[in-house]
Amino acid sequence: MLLASIVLATVLGGFLSLAVAGLIIAGLPQRWLPRLVGFATGVLLAVAFLDVLPEAIEGQAEPHSIFATLLIGIVAFFGLERIALWRHAHPGEEAKVELHAHHHHHAIGNDTILSVMVGDSFHNFVDGVMLAATFLVNPALGWSTTLGVIAHEIPQEAGDFALMRSAGMSTSRALCFNALSSLMSIAGGVIGYFALSHLHGLLPYCLAVAAASFMYIAISDLLPLLRREAHFQTSVGQIVAMLAGILLIAVSNLWGAH
Numbered sequence: 001m002l003l004a005s006i007v008l009a010t011v012l013g014g015f016l017s018l019a020v021a022g023l024i025i026a027g028l029p030q031r032w033l034p035r036l037v038g039f040a041t042g043v044l045l046a047v048a049f050l051d052v053l054p055e056a057i058e059g060q061a062e063p064h065s066i067f068a069t070l071l072i073g074i075v076a077f078f079g080l081e082r083i084a085l086w087r088h089a090h091p092g093e094e095a096k097v098e099l100h101a102h103h104h105h106h107a108i109g110n111d112t113i114l115s116v117m118v119g120d121s122f123h124n125f126v127d128g129v130m131l132a133a134t135f136l137v138n139p140a141l142g143w144s145t146t147l148g149v150i151a152h153e154i155p156q157e158a159g160d161f162a163l164m165r166s167a168g169m170s171t172s173r174a175l176c177f178n179a180l181s182s183l184m185s186i187a188g189g190v191i192g193y194f195a196l197s198h199l200h201g202l203l204p205y206c207l208a209v210a211a212a213s214f215m216y217i218a219i220s221d222l223l224p225l226l227r228r229e230a231h232f233q234t235s236v237g238q239i240v241a242m243l244a245g246i247l248l249i250a251v252s253n254l255w256g257a258h
């Protein structure tokens, strides 16, 4: 039953976000992108600070070691990103690449696509393991973490898709590549479930790493995209969208508590 929930959550995190990303690429008005990214940022930060971290502290682990793990996680994600294993999309940049694709086709080579694929697959696998950990702690926490995964996978997959299209890949091939890398999260969920079922002492640390991942993506990848917008009205829209994302998680927590 728990395993079925984990598999469903990883499928939702991978394929639902892929479908939404496809729709965005297909026809979402450009002006909606900042709001979508703002909303995703709010969801990620709220899931990390209101759900995952408090739950990690409530476990048997020592708060000092939980926060040390959080710190190590943030530094490790920066390190992984620098060696291209934890690459997250910068949809704005890649949309621009898409627009100018016919001018410099040579700019995006197969090795870039390959490193995107390897990085995404690894990232999705870790997401799957994190989801398994949160479901093992508490299914309600698992579902709100699923929302966090969907929130960051949509901009990432939309960005990857734009990148692959601008490298000259066909739509169906790009979709296929993205779907393949999404399969890795299911593998991570199943392997994580069996590995962590017997290692309950590790769960609070897995939660701290999951929180570090969400914070890192929100603050280092998504916020800089929002800061690029110069218009006052767009900025207000972003903040409102971010607050809406936070509110969604806060309200769903109240719902879960009663």
Ligand SMILES: [Zn+2]
Pocket: 123, 124, 127, 149, 152, 153
């Ligand atoms: Zn992810």
